[in-house]
Amino acid sequence: SRSIDLAVIPGDGIGQEVVAEGLKVLSAVLAQDVKLETKEYDFGAKRYHATGETLTDADLDGLRRHDAILLGAIGDPSVPSGVLERGFLLKLRFAFDHHVNLRPSKLLPGVATPLAGQPEIDFVVVREGTEGPYTGNGGTIRKGTPHEVATEVSVNTAFGVERVVRDAFARAQARPRKKLTLVHKNNVLTFAGHLWTNVFDKVAKEYPEVTTDYIHVDAATIYLVTDPARFDVIVTDNLFGDIITDLAAAVSGGIGVAASGNINPSREFPSMFEPVHGSAPDIAGQGKADPSATVLSVALLLRHLGHDAEAARIEAAVSADLAERGALPARSTSQIGDALAARVAG
Amino acid sequence: SRSIDLAVIPGDGIGQEVVAEGLKVLSAVLAQDVKLETKEYDFGAKRYHATGETLTDADLDGLRRHDAILLGAIGDPSVPSGVLERGFLLKLRFAFDHHVNLRPSKLLPGVATPLAGQPEIDFVVVREGTEGPYTGNGGTIRKGTPHEVATEVSVNTAFGVERVVRDAFARAQARPRKKLTLVHKNNVLTFAGHLWTNVFDKVAKEYPEVTTDYIHVDAATIYLVTDPARFDVIVTDNLFGDIITDLAAAVSGGIGVAASGNINPSREFPSMFEPVHGSAPDIAGQGKADPSATVLSVALLLRHLGHDAEAARIEAAVSADLAERGALPARSTSQIGDALAARVAG
Numbered sequence A, B: 001s002r003s004i005d006l007a008v009i010p011g012d013g014i015g016q017e018v019v020a021e022g023l024k025v026l027s028a029v030l031a032q033d034v035k036l037e038t039k040e041y042d043f044g045a046k047r048y049h050a051t052g053e054t055l056t057d058a059d060l061d062g063l064r065r066h067d068a069i070l071l072g073a074i075g076d077p078s079v080p081s082g083v084l085e086r087g088f089l090l091k092l093r094f095a096f097d098h099h100v101n102l103r104p105s106k107l108l109p110g111v112a113t114p115l116a117g118q119p120e121i122d123f124v125v126v127r128e129g130t131e132g133p134y135t136g137n138g139g140t141i142r143k144g145t146p147h148e149v150a151t152e153v154s155v156n157t158a159f160g161v162e163r164v165v166r167d168a169f170a171r172a173q174a175r176p177r178k179k180l181t182l183v184h185k186n187n188v189l190t191f192a193g194h195l196w197t198n199v200f201d202k203v204a205k206e207y208p209e210v211t212t213d214y215i216h217v218d219a220a221t222i223y224l225v226t227d228p229a230r231f232d233v234i235v236t237d238n239l240f241g242d243i244i245t246d247l248a249a250a251v252s253g254g255i256g257v258a259a260s261g262n263i264n265p266s267r268e269f270p271s272m273f274e275p276v277h278g279s280a281p282d283i284a285g286q287g288k289a290d291p292s293a294t295v296l297s298v299a300l301l302l303r304h305l306g307h308d309a310e311a312a313r314i315e316a317a318v319s320a321d322l323a324e325r326g327a328l329p330a331r332s333t334s335q336i337g338d339a340l341a342a343r344v345a346g
């Protein structure tokens, strides 16, 4: 469509700084062609401290009227662990049924990796976003006593697994290598493991051109550091996806360049795009944060909304900027944003 | 004590080959000083195919009379995923209450790592071994239908968490750096996360000399590849420990040298020592497997039984052998075993 109505959630820590650059680049790439409207929301630690609220039903009603959501980061050491994660980030993913958590990993030319020998890395993780151990099921009895028992229940449904597996097969089919790897731990988590494996094998029959394999999550971490080129598309459960995408980000240039999309492919609700890095309170407000991950998240957002050409221009700009970075003096967050905006406009 | 009565389970694949070398080195290091008795058990895929049995009550009665157990590997592609894992490996860990799953990671001189710049790596993971998502709790309804629901329940008790946390603090206290890191995902798995965090903080008060910190499991995978030197001792839950110790093995020289102990510190039941690598059916029977991980597991076994001097001799021998390996032509499994046996005897 010729207009984008965007909800913007800068959030906490470096979220504010990187989102400003994301919007700068977005405006530049859209120019006169697509009308951009934005509305800013004040979610995060500040609002929680002021009102005790993280994300209300009224907030959700407001957010759902937008075409998409751009988020910087939510989280601050002043808020107890879990409050904003469960009360905002996960609440939003569940409320808007963001079942496809998309996390591409590409080691761009000139970007440093902790791995020796600069391996080829170009894969996408399709992480399930609304089930598994993230549902909040479970509980505690005899809390604080020597007899405390705490449980966490991973919930997996054929419905939930099949839709994300189908999404992953479609993505694999559309890529040159057409390869899809299921990552799970089906030798230990046999109930969920059988469900994932059976659904995966069933859907595979509809995609004869896609090569498939299966590896355990523990072995996957080994391959990610010894042979990341073996991966093309990975589909996996919510928790395994959380773990391996941080590792994937680390080996492919760090969380400074790791983008993600929390996607509802049906478009029944707006999808949400955010850098993987989090609020990084230690460097907040100093202009030190790399906005590239946010800018690449904007590209994912544009692709989701059908603006493929603009998405490609942003990705090319980030790639070119990173390739030249080694030769330049250190730049601030907004200087990098300016450079990227100039590139996509030019 | 002046004698060791050892249960030996060669198992499947390369298990047979590496255990032979482990015993060769064990005999050599003990020589006349300690009497070694061994009894071999035939668990694994072959016995499962022949009898349908994985580990019976009578088997457990037999095994528990020994001082310790040395295992090669259990697992074969001819057996459905989960059968031997749940029916043998996990059954044994649970039956003998192996709640301390000890996995040291040390990058030895001359050993290749996939990480650039040969970082310093010398830490120990204390993985809980009898709780968490490994309990087999959970189930499936409407199996095979579009309405299937499969659950996995992570069970965590104050009793189970406290004993492994105490073990980890004691190990941290005994090491020069005296640093202990709790790895969990307490911002999402809040029930189990609070239990782990509270128990950890409580026990920490008894160890004022131990420096402590906490990191989420996803961030831990990043540090393992960008700054592994930050770790000294890690304590974590069963599943997180499974995942990060494979990654830890990968960065510190590969699973060819990763040893592990499934320990019952009370000695109420025999502890079990095994290489992390598994049965590797693709190279089985070819004399290609590196027995170093098994030999280092024998060192853990000796230390557990109080034979510290012999354990140290084995570790020094493996270290020296690995350091010289680059200069030597490739050797077979038994040639490496011979070399190590000669070193510990000499």
Ligand SMILES: CC(C)[C@H](C(=O)O)[C@@H](O)C(=O)O
Pocket: A085, A086, A089, A090, A242, A276, B187, B188, B218
């Ligand atoms: C902050 C946390 C809830 C979140 C997750 O675990 O999904 C984060 O780690 C991520 O990967 O987006």
Ligand SMILES: CC(C)[C@H](C(=O)O)[C@@H](O)C(=O)O
Pocket: A187, A188, A218, B085, B086, B089, B090, B242, B276
């Ligand atoms: C084989 C499997 C049951 C086992 C585990 O998950 O614990 C293995 O991966 C390990 O780490 O010892």
